[in-house]
Amino acid sequence: MNDSQELYQRSQSGPFLIAGPCVLESLELALEVANFLAEIARREQLLVIFKSSFDKANRSSLESFRGPGLEQGLEWLARIKQETGxxxxxxxxxxxxxxxxxxxxxxxxxxxxxxxxxDLLLAAGETGRVVNIKKGQFVAPWDLRPAVAKVRSTGNSMIWLTERGSSFGYNNLVVDYRSFPLLEQYGHPVIFDATHSVQLPGGKGHASDGQREFVPVLAKAAVAAGCAGVFLEVHPRPEQALCDGPNSWPLDKLPALLTDLLNIWRLPRDS
Structure with missing residues (x-):
């Protein structure tokens, strides 16, 4: 069994957290966040996955920071894995x-x-790694069925599905909590992206805006609705973040929010 297979099995048997800065701003900041998350994972005996992007190719403005690029970004991610586990x-x-x-x-x-x-879905599936498909703001939950089928056609059934809100007029998103049981029908763990769901796409004209104050209520509602994992962009200094600062959750407030989420996850559930 390889690392991805073990990870996928763990994601099927209990709650998990995906967290990290939107983009790799520097190795130092990434390690600061990753070490903080690793301590949470040890303390809570929780599966925690570090998330950050080597390139954000869909930024609002040409001048927006995109990241260190593929080669350097993967070097940083490899070091984070090695140093934090x-x-x-x-x-x-x-x-x-x-x-x-x-x-x-x-x-x-x-x-x-x-x-x-x-082609992107097929290439991801062919790697034999877990594939997390984020539901587009412009598609219904049932529109992910063909995306799942594309990955499965490669022989890879290690798939996660992530709800991140749907377009609701201009520069706004709304979360339909019926999405969780609908996505669960495909037989894969369902994740809620709490921080992108409070994003206001293009809300600043040159960049996206956000309403991070609504992250806790949306995340708690999603856990109550049955999501298997929660995705949070976190940053030690959100106001200084180079990407998605307005919707990123402050790192020092993560433990308190996670306690609330774990308390809901641990409630008895109907079969």
């Missing part, structure tokens, strides 16, 4: 990135805007 997840945007990113990342993430891209 956390599994890592990162986005890929092009099929050619799948194989090389899959040599480091335990999970390959398909960005929401690319959830229907056949």
């Amino acid at each position: 956390l599994p890592v997840i990162t986005d890929i945007h092009e099929p050619r990135q799948a194989e090389v990113a899959g040599k480091v990342a335990d999970v390959l993430q398909i960005p929401a805007f690319l959830c229907r891209q056949t």
